[in-house]
Amino acid sequence: MADTMTPTPGSGEQPEEPTNRPPALHRLRDWLQRRYVRHVLIITVVIGFILLPLCWLIVAAMNQTGAPASVVMEDIEQTVFVFTLVSIPITAFVFAVLVYSLFGWKGKSGDTPPNEDNPAIRNNLVAVITWSVVTSALAAFLVVWGLMELASITNNSFGTQPANGQVKQEDVLVVNVTGQQWVWTFEYPQYDKYQSDVLYLAKDRPVLFNVTSKDVVHNFWAVELGVKIDANPGAVTQTGVTPNKEGIFNVRCAELCGLHHAYMETQIRVMEPDTFNSWMRENGGGKTS
């Protein structure tokens, strides 16, 4: 019987012969046939499906002002979508255990512990290993996904590359972004250093931002384009993007920069390349590239 299965020390009894050991699948099936296991799994699935719309709702919330307006932003939203999707099963399972503990296994109040007959489960190797493997695999997936997306975004935004090589492409629009308390200034060196406090961009034309600050740390955040980089005094940081959607978008400062930080925002106007060029001719003069 069950008691005899625990070998007494010194009995010298050999463990069971392998042929008699029920396959792991049988043990799994037996486990799955328990009432609470089935209930927890059903609740997991239900909660999972309740949470599932979040994948789309989150992206919808991000898209309220016209995003995505660039490939970078599309990558960001895809990442958020995938991360939400991957997180849901494990979140749903943990929530299901909480729910089942509250309403299935239940609790009792009282001045003395009413539940002294709970099973003393000190450990369960299978559970520990399964959990570790699953969470590590998920984390590994997220890391790999993140690294690949980061490489892709870096590629799409000039990222860490020295700009020199890139700017040789005649096509790239260079914008020098300067933050100061509490306005943004955009300078177009290719257009006679035309200066503006509104960011004009051409659709489908790559743009390189050289970002700096005159006083304190600001953060240049082109919201719908998915561009964000600090504007540091005494240093130039670079990033870039290719807007692929016409429209009016937002620039905000995302780093507390003093008194009127809240008002340090401006517009982005993404236009057709022809419109952009004629706009620049009229306002900034200079060559069109």
Place this chain on the structure above:
Amino acid sequence: MSTATATIYSVEVPQPKQHGKPGGIMRRLNFFTGLAGGVILAAVFGFLMNIQFAPGAQTADFASASAGPTFWAIMVGWVLGFMGGMGAFVGPIRWVMGRDLTHADAEFMAGKDQGKFRYWRFTTDHKVVGIQYLIMAMVILGFGGLLAMLIRTELGVTWAEVFNPDFYNSLVGTHGIAMIIAMIIVVSGPVGNFIIPLMCGARDMAFPRLNALSIWLLVCAVPPLILSLLVGGIRDGWSVYQPLNSQAGPGMIGYQTTIIVFAVSTAIASVNIMTTILTMRAKGMTWSRTPISIYGVFAAAAMGLYAFPFYQYSQILSMTDRLINTSFFDPVEGGSVWLYENLFWLLGHPEVYVILIPSTAIILELIPVFMRKPLFSYYMAIAGIVGVVGLSGLVWAHHMYMTGWAPQANYPFMLSTEMISIPVGFLVLVIIGTMWRGTFWSRLPMMAVFAVVFNKMIGGVTGIYLSDVPADQYFHGSMFVTAHFHYMLMGVALFGAMGGVAYYFPKWTGRYLDERMGSIGFWLAFIGFQITFGSMFVAGLQGQPRRVLQFDNLFNISNWISTIGAYTIGIAMLIFLGAIISSWRHGEMAPSNPWQAQTLDWQTATPVPLDNFPVLPVVKGLPYDYGVPDPLAPEKVEARLREEYEKAGTP
């Protein structure tokens, strides 16, 4: 040298000569003499410095901080005067004079037979210090919570500016740093000082006088923080990034003083807690028999010990930048703002775990008691804590993904940051594993477990977005970040601490925490919390930056909802506070071990006698020996299955 001896635990110990009554000058010193000393010395120092550097006497490039030296002198005067008036320097002075403390002096300083007034003194008894920490934490939480209400009022009133931007910014910064300080001490203070020595089976902390020093340094650090609101405040967020920091008014000196003093206090407390745990655990309490909350508090102390010096350096360097025109962080003079950011976040991230890990450990400690089951996979819990501690020092630059400091470093920091989800996942498994297949004892501390796990999942998953560079490119500096760290620091750490307060209340005060009122406060706070920060996530997703007081109409609705939730939290916290105060004064009396727990802290009388245990205990096993043999244990299931399998006719 002398013939005097004292009998300490039936051992004759030679004593130095007793000068006067036991306690000597310490009999006359208390909080109020400290207050007087601090104010007087601050006034004297400020006056002298004002003669030396009258306002307007500075050079042109010094002008923005013309009040700096005077304020600095006031701060130094306050710290020295307060600590001197408290009697913090009496011990060393007596030692130098060759009049070291006798046993009678030490007993006086431990507050023997002094009644309630010992809470106002430089008392070395760890139980007194623990209660002092608890009160201090609640005072600072109340202050920070009040500021939070004002912030939410401003953000809820979307059609006007309630406060001017200057005051709003100082509300944000002061709320941030006050809450950080409060959350760091709210578990490590009262539990670390009151409970941990009991749990170890020790008679006191390893260094009782340092223990008193750490709490009074903390008390000393708080007034500059609060009073800085009067002289321009901390307008730059709690992170006070340079060079914005150097533009701020003299309130910034208050902040820097607070941090420098608080870092000393933390270092002292950390060393004390670590030494106590390492050397003073009861006989037989090996590392595999040590309760999990001792691991948790030890981990927090260890992280605090290496993290806080960075913070202190950053503030000392900021202060010299301000006062004597050094240029560590001034890019015009060749300094670097990235240096500040690195120093700050080298503290900043371990500090998050200094807050989180003790709270989680308390949850792990109380869940076996209320589930009446052993802690599931004790070694996994240790692995989780050790893993978090190990990784905590390697992830700081994920706060700097978007700073342009080192874009190439984003790859390794993303890797290390996302790895943290694995040990944190271990801790979640331990909690749900302990819940598995057990009915729970439905009391307030157990309720905290449900709240904490729920919040931890939300805070953890949103943390995964932020750890990822591409997603962080959208979320960095937005309200999404604010909501995320409130889920971790408030949702996990504060709700865990509230559970811990309910759990340890009978040991601290001899009375039960009023279950009904406490539960109403707790769950109302939980609901308000979900409303506030749930809708703050939405604001962040829509693209609202942090720390703004006006914003697009797009964000109005989520901010209104958030404000309603915040007021709910405010009311709920007042109810919870009311429960604490009323229970403390006339709650139901509790026996010495009301939860029938097995850890050593519950095995001593309540109120705890001065030397804790009449006879030092000996430990024989893990203190989680609850429940009955499991009828569904894997080996029994396998035996049954094998029988069925054999019956089914295999050869």
